[in-house]
Amino acid sequence: MKPILLFGAQGQLGRALATRLAQDPPSGLPAFTLETFNRTHCDLRSATRLGALIRERQPWAIINAAAFTAVDLAQAKPDLAHAINAHAVAAMAAAAASSGAWMVHFSTDYVFDGAQPAAYRETDTAAPLSVYGRSKLAGEQAVIASGCRHLVFRTSWLYSAGPGNFLGTILRRLRQHPEDSLNVVADVHGTPNSARRIASAALDALALCLQPTPAAAGGRYHLSASGRTSWYDYASFAARQASALGLLPAGSAARIHPIAASAWKAPAPRPPQSQLDNTRFQQAFGLLLPDWRNDLSQTLEQIAREPDWLTSPP
Structure with a gap:
């Protein structure tokens, strides 16, 4: 029985992938054992050792759900960002190609510059603004150039029912500091995505590629919920829903104030509009990707059942 190797198992997407594979794997996958790797067990900075391990x-x-995702820190440490987001990915892809393995790799909306008003399709030209975006694009290109059987999924604005993401940060700040107001950028637009939805859809797509008569082919796809919002509207919607569920005091959304991205002064530039057009994915695999509010509401209900982490120290 051959294994599935899951890299980045400690992250929110990696945890969601591991949970689905352990508890409810898609029926189209062959029998497998699951081996998970995090930064403690596997140093992705050593491409040679990584290739040998595979x-x-x-x-x-x-x-591969592993990535150097600290966008601003990547701007100051480009070599480290490229080592993890590009060189390690190239080593994985080369090993996959030589052994005949499939590779599933996750990328980002930050490969685009945000200059176009319409949602980005897979055929639109990538033009990353930041070191992070350039390193992730280089990783995509390495997978495709390797010739391995692959699925490359671009996604965006990931969240889950726990700390360590934008949703968790907003909820925790509003709950632990009821006297404070929050400034949130209102002129940057994209789509929030549930890590659980992205993990499940990616694995379902892989299973469909393995059918005797494949329902779809490998390649690069935009895997994202439908719809578009701003960071400010996302935070406000989450706060209103959380108040309705008793997670936050009534009126918490009123403590969130819109600001311009120019006032934030982040070291790394971000695309002002990075919605991903998911039409090709939905048509190829027949898998529904609902409006972003759908999964966010479900995640908030999950948090309401297990809210203890909201009151614990960051």
């Missing part, structure tokens, strides 16, 4: 285990699939 070839030794002879997996039938490699799933």
Whole structure:
């Protein structure tokens, strides 16, 4: 029985992937064992050792949810960002190609510059503004150039029912500091995505590619919920829903104030508009990607059932 190797298992997307594979794997996947790797067990800065590890285990699939995602820190440490987001990915893809394994890799909306008003399609030209975006685009290109069987999924604005993401930060700040107001950027637009939805859809898509008569082909897809919002409207919607569920005091959304991105003064530039057009994914795999509010509401209901982390120290 060949393994699936899951890299980045400690992150919110990696945890969601591991949970789905352990508890409810898609029926189209062959029998497998699951081996998970996080930064403690596997140093992605060593492409040589990484390639050797993969070839030794002879997996039938490699799933890479690992990434250097600190966008502003990447601006100051470009070598480290490229080592993890590009060179390590190239080593994984080369090992996948030599062993005949599938590779599932996750990328970002930050490969685009945000200059166009319409949602970005897979065929639109990538023009990243930041070191992070350039390193992630280089990783995509390495997977495709390797010739391995692959699925590359671009997604955006990930969240889950726990700390360590924008949603968790907003809820925790509003709950722990009821006297404070929050300034949130209102002129940057994109789409929030549930890590659980993205993980499940990616694995379902992989299973469909493995059918005797494949329902779809590998390639690069935009895997994102439908719809578009701003960071400010996202935070306000989450606060209103959280208040209705008893997670936050009534009126908490009124403590969130809109600001311009220019007032934030972040070291790394961000695309002002990075909605991903999910039409190709939905048509190819027949998998529905609902409006972003749908999954966010479900995640808030999950948090309401297990809210203890909201009151714990960051």
